[in-house]
Amino acid sequence: MTIDVSKPSIARMYNFFLGGNDNFSVDREACRNLLAAAPSTREICQINRHFLKRAVHHLAADLGIRQFIDHGAGLPAQDNVHQVAQAANRDARVLYIDNDPMVVAQGRLLLDENDQTAFLDQDIRRTADIWGSAEVARLIFRDEPVAALFVSVLHCLTREDNPWALVHDVVSRLPSGSYVVICQMASENEQVRGRLNDYLCGLEDRWGEVRSFDEVERFFDGLEPVGEIGEVSRWWPDGYATPRQTSWEWVAYGGVARVP
Template identity: 35%
Template sequence: MPRYETPRFLKNLGTTYTPPEQVDMNKPNIARVYSYYLGGKDHFEVDREMANYAAEIVPGVNELAMGNRAFIQRAVRYLAMERGVRQFLDVGSGLPTEANVHEVAHEATDDARVLYVDNDPIVLAHARALLAGDARTGVINADLRRPQEILTAPETRDLLDFNQPVGLILGGILHHLADEDDPERLTRELADALAPGSFLAISHFARPDHRSHPEEHDRALNLEAAFLKKLGTGRWRTPEEILAYFCGWKPVEPGMVPLQDWRPLPDAARVAGTYRMSPTTRLLIFGGVAKKP
């Protein structure tokens, strides 16, 4: 069995960790692949093989993970500081990293409440260790493909008030749903449960138009083939398809754009979210934020 090293953030908490028995360390896992791309240590050899395979197909693919993280950090800070959002529901949260959603939200206000949702046992174990004793933040085991499990979970109802605005974060998760999962319907089911004045932040792998951006279009198709072959998930959808996931809510300026272009921060900014993607990957992931009327 592959050797597992306790992650640094757990060591800093004085906690040791053994992976849950149900974890299959012989198959790549998207949360651990992302951890590798983000410079984390929460991955096994099979995950690194998958990540490196995709990087050989399209050099710079790790920038998608880094750009996605930076976008989420900027979106959460914007919602907490400029729009007064005090509740966040982060579905498909992935493994803890630096400047997580709750940490960014708490920069704005100590009373922000954050619920993380994931169905990966390693993600859940790490998050629970990190969040132990924090009454403002929680984590539940649930699947986006079953929205009612998320909405009706006791932990959800205890932590979040759906009569007040919520910031729903779907960062880098919808592109891991197949078309037959109907991600538009799943997103709408979650969004419909939220109060007016809520916000929806989405980031998604994008497939640019082949006529205006032929090279980027081919990169997207090559990456999709690599992800489907090794992971079994990963869809690079058109900007028009991604826009449909916003449920017709009013977009926040600058709308749905390449993540790089969504309220970028100056290089000198001393906050999380300043990472800039290269021109070769910029058009391969889109996103934005919209407000519920």
């Protein structure tokens, strides 16, 4: 698959907001427009990334999780999931999934020499294909707890995609004692949601939807929260210095939960 530089990509825009160089002028222009509509966007991307690292570290270091499935992995950044997990537990295995061609190419380059990881070029909505893949067969032991990560990716799925059913489907495949990590952009203000959703839909890539807090909390139905489900800069436990948000059009909202 070729990299399309004629329209912005969510992975490359996120990379720009995190201070990376893997983005093109079309991405940067879309980011500037998004910042004009929602000045906190850069901050919440950074808060989201900190949350991802803190959650993975806690799962690997404190809860003994040795296998991770990262849905919507994004472009390599500082402290990628396998690096955080393997720093805590060098046996940790990580399966990354994404379907952006630049993410897949760069992810595979990064993982070339790490045989406890794999990068699957797949749409996260294709759960059956993912769980039937050779990569899952090689890396994920079915009788051992898994951490399924959905960090800053569920907002890319629309209501018609039914991301709640997707999370439920994945959870139903995990053994008891597994964990789910979920974080997505959310706002309690209906007008803000409407305004941002109109803008995001115009971007052509899969930005999906900003959701209400209640809609994000529904992803955790039937699960046992580990710490608070809420604005993730406040998520416990806090091993890193987490940036704080200075304007509040929307927030990164979610948490960690155990599969009973």
